[in-house]
Amino acid sequence: xxxxxxxxxxxxxxISCGGVPGGRVTLLQGGPGTCKTSFAWxxxxxxxxxxxxKGLVITFDLIKDELIEDMKSIGLDLGKHLGExxxxxxxxxxxxxxxxxxxxxxxxxxxxxxxxxxxxxxRRLVLDSIQSLLSVAINRDIxxxxxxxxxxxxxxxxxxxxxxxxxxxxxxxxxxxxxCNIHLDMRMENExxxxxxxxxxxxxxxxxxxxxxxxxxSTGIHVVPLTxxxxxxxxxxxxxxxxxxxLDDMLEGKGYYKGSSILLSGTAGTGKTSLACWLxxxxxxxxxxxxxxxxxxxxxxxxxxxxSIGLDLxKDRDVGLFECFSESSTALxxxxxxxRFMQICSEKNPDLVVIDxxxxxxxxxxxxxxxxxxxxLIDFFKDRQISSVFxxxxxxxxxxxxxxxxxxxxxxxxxxxxxxxxxxxxxxxLRIIKARxxxxxxxxxxxxxxxxxxxxxxxxx
Amino acid sequence: xxxxxxxxxxxxxxxxxxxxNSAFAVETLKKVCRQDLGGCRFRVVDAATDLEFVxxxxxxxxxxxxxEYPLPQKKIVGSLSNPDILLEMLGIKKTPPSSTS
Numbered sequence: 001x002x003x004x005x006x007x008x009x010x011x012x013x014x015i016s017c018g019g020v021p022g023g024r025v026t027l028l029q030g031g032p033g034t035c036k037t038s039f040a041w042x043x044x045x046x047x048x049x050x051x052x053x054k055g056l057v058i059t060f061d062l063i064k065d066e067l068i069e070d071m072k073s074i075g076l077d078l079g080k081h082l083g084e085x086x087x088x089x090x091x092x093x094x095x096x097x098x099x100x101x102x103x104x105x106x107x108x109x110x111x112x113x114x115x116x117x118x119x120x121x122x123r124r125l126v127l128d129s130i131q132s133l134l135s136v137a138i139n140r141d142i143x144x145x146x147x148x149x150x151x152x153x154x155x156x157x158x159x160x161x162x163x164x165x166x167x168x169x170x171x172x173x174x175x176x177x178x179x180c181n182i183h184l185d186m187r188m189e190n191e192x193x194x195x196x197x198x199x200x201x202x203x204x205x206x207x208x209x210x211x212x213x214x215x216x217x218s219t220g221i222h223v224v225p226l227t228x229x230x231x232x233x234x235x236x237x238x239x240x241x242x243x244x245x246x247l248d249d250m251l252e253g254k255g256y257y258k259g260s261s262i263l264l265s266g267t268a269g270t271g272k273t274s275l276a277c278w279l280x281x282x283x284x285x286x287x288x289x290x291x292x293x294x295x296x297x298x299x300x301x302x303x304x305x306x307x308s309i310g311l312d313l314x315k316d317r318d319v320g321l322f323e324c325f326s327e328s329s330t331a332l333x334x335x336x337x338x339x340r341f342m343q344i345c346s347e348k349n350p351d352l353v354v355i356d357x358x359x360x361x362x363x364x365x366x367x368x369x370x371x372x373x374x375x376x377l378i379d380f381f382k383d384r385q386i387s388s389v390f391x392x393x394x395x396x397x398x399x400x401x402x403x404x405x406x407x408x409x410x411x412x413x414x415x416x417x418x419x420x421x422x423x424x425x426x427x428x429x430l431r432i433i434k435a436r437x438x439x440x441x442x443x444x445x446x447x448x449x450x451x452x453x454x455x456x457x458x459x460x461x
Numbered sequence: 462x463x464x465x466x467x468x469x470x471x472x473x474x475x476x477x478x479x480x481x482n483s484a485f486a487v488e489t490l491k492k493v494c495r496q497d498l499g500g501c502r503f504r505v506v507d508a509a510t511d512l513e514f515v516x517x518x519x520x521x522x523x524x525x526x527x528x529e530y531p532l533p534q535k536k537i538v539g540s541l542s543n544p545d546i547l548l549e550m551l552g553i554k555k556t557p558p559s560s561t562s
């Protein structure tokens with residue numbers, strides 16, 4: 001079994017069980033705009049970054065300055081590597097008029113690769129792309145035969161290569177010549193462009209066969225490994241206070257378990273956001289870190305509103321214990337949101353994450369997907385022992401459904417918020433529907449919100 | 462007259478040893494130079510030994526004929542088995558076979 005070579009692409013190494021097969025040829029297929037070049041350069045760059053493996057990129061019609069700038073926009077700093085650990089072989093075609101007449105072979109490429117291997121010790125190779133070869137060497141039959149020979153020669157040198165092939169341009173049947181095939185794809189779903197990646201073949205190695213969403217951000221390609229759920233994490237014994245004695249009391253006086261998934265459900269105006277912020281603040285007080293992903297409010301709006309219940313998060317924000325990331329749920333596809341959450345969490349290492357409101361995702365994805373995606377996200381949090389709080393807006397007519405998706409089964413702790421008419425006023429109430437592993441008090445309580453803060457008390461008080 | 466016209470042309474044929482196509486291209490080019498290019502000379506470069514030239518012109522296929530001068534630079538990939546394409550690329554009108562005999 002070939003050893004895997006890391007691509008440095010977040011998430012891809014997960015779904016491919018370690019990366020692309022070392023010393024073998026990987027065919028990267030996809031239509032225009034599916035990030036083939038970005039994928040290939042990430043692979044080359046990661047070899048250079050780690051200092052382990054130098055790389056050669058054989059490319060067509062390339063303008064070096066443009067390339068450096070393009071790659072900078074996805075977080076790759078090629079400038080410092082070019083000529084040192086990353087080499088470019090440009091098959092210049094723009095400056096030449098070019099034609100084919102008669103038989104040929106690709107030994108020109110072979111000598112180039114051999115010489116770079118000998119002189120610079122390159123271990124990685126990218127060919128971008130097969131179809132560009134076709135555009136200058138029009139004899140398809142010869143080209144296919146020659147590509148097969150070229151593949152064999154680079155494998156002989158033990159070089160790990162990624163060869164780009166444009167979808168639908170020239171039917172070469174190259175799938176059979178390569179050791180690993182990766183398909184990239186872009187499609188429109190709910191009026192949003194979503195990108196997918198799939199490993200369709202990997203000789204002699206296990207890999208995920210599903211399609212996975214990926215997105216291209218300022219730090220490169222991120223594959224969202226949605227289905228690689230492990231359910232193999234440590235179960236922490238540690239408990240976190242909710243910041244309210246009344247609520248802690250309902251949870252054996254100790255609060256919730258670290259790494260729990262917490263669902264806060266309620267109709268509009270029942271205090272979901274306030275409670276979520278309160279839980280975050282309780283951790284900030286202990287010097288732990290909270291991230292708040294708001295799908296509706298801006299940071300300044302959130303901080304202002306919380307001040308009205310005596311909750312000042314601005315100091316916590318200033319010292320880096322509280323961070324708010326706002327993005328309208330409709331701005332991105334759900335996988336992109338989730339991928340972004342994961343990326344930010346990997347970077348920031350929080351103790352608690354709030355997603356407010358999770359029900360907004362219902363508007364942007366098919367409901368069967370959402371549960372799977374959230375399951376994967378919760379798995380990600382649990383693996384890192386990050387506690388997670390999800391607020392859920394309940395529609396009064398169908399209170400058991402969370403905007404059409406039942407996600408309560410994914411939750412360890414489920415708190416139900418309500419507001420009841422009392423005289424001319426309304427009274428906010430709270431009850432715990434379930435708390436896994438905790439002998440909880442499930443009776444109705446009063447939730448008090450005032451300028452002095454937040455408290456949970458007995459109903460009659 | 463003809464000789465002066467092609468005298469300063471720079472033609473380079475990139476080949477490899479023990480390669481049939483390369484041998485064929487050398488022979489074809491010899492003939493074309495004699496017949497149509499006023500005895501113009503060309504240089505033969507072995508890709509395996511002159512990597513500098515290979516890199517300079519981004520050669521990937523063997524054999525490849527490079528016309529370095531006059532500009533524009535041109536590359537013709539293959540054994541040159543079709544002299545028509547070669548002459549067309551070099552910008553020389555081929556005289557119909559009937560009139561040469």
